[in-house]
Amino acid sequence: GFKKIIDLIGGIEIDVPRPIYDPAYPTEDYGTIEVSFAAGRQWMDSERALIYARTRHADSDFGRNQRQQQVLMAIFQRIRDRGLLQQLTSLDDYTSALRGYVTTDLSRRTMLELASFARTIDDENILRYAIDSSSIVELSGGATFRVQPQALRRIVAQFTGEAVSTAGGE
Incomplete structure (x- = not known):
């Protein structure tokens, strides 16, 4: 679902605070690859964003947690920047991309209300x-x-x- 939503919004921009090097990032076939991220703003597709969010050999689980929060905020910002919260029909696209990965008891009406509310949030006021x-x-x-x-x-x-x-x- 993570990769699907990032593909759906066309990628995200991440400001990598410091260089990251992981000589043993695990692959789906139980092998490892070497990955690195330079410091600074960069555009990430879904595959690159997933690696960025998951890598932990360069620092710790706490660093990984911070990167995951950063990626979630980048997804939120991208959705807002593209005006997708104003397009109520796009809500179905997002929820269908996550179907099978996320379970919720929120009604469609509540999701629409939350999307409407999210348009008014200044991301500078979001505290983590x-x-x-x-x-x-x-x-x-x-x-x-x-x-x-x-x-x-x-x-x-x-x-x-x-x-x-x-x-x-x-």
């Missing part, structure tokens, strides 16, 4: 929250971790708009 590598404590046992309680409280407080005390070193 995530646990990153500075918020975790690694545990023994390899590749396991837990979030630091004070870091989680800080993220939740940012999300809810509550003030966060820094007393006591938190």
Whole structure:
């Protein structure tokens, strides 16, 4: 569904914040390939965007999470830039591209209302929250971790708009 939606909108533009090199990106046939992305703005087709969103050998799962959020925002921006939210008939194209990959109980009416609302959103006002590598404590046992309680409280407080005390070193 990811590739179908990006193909449907004609690709996306991504501003890669720093060079990425993955010498062992896994392929569908259980092999690996070498992939790299230069820093800077670049146009990506669905295949390239999928690799960008999935690669993690260059950094971590947290870096991958940030790239996935970046790709989702690029899809949203592309849909808005092309005026596709105003074309209510295109809603069927998007939902059919995702059929079989996404299940929802939203009615068609609710989807149309959400598409109408999305036209009014300024993407500068969209805030994203995530646990990153500075918020975790690694545990023994390899590749396991837990979030630091004070870091989680800080993220939740940012999300809810509550003030966060820094007393006591938190």
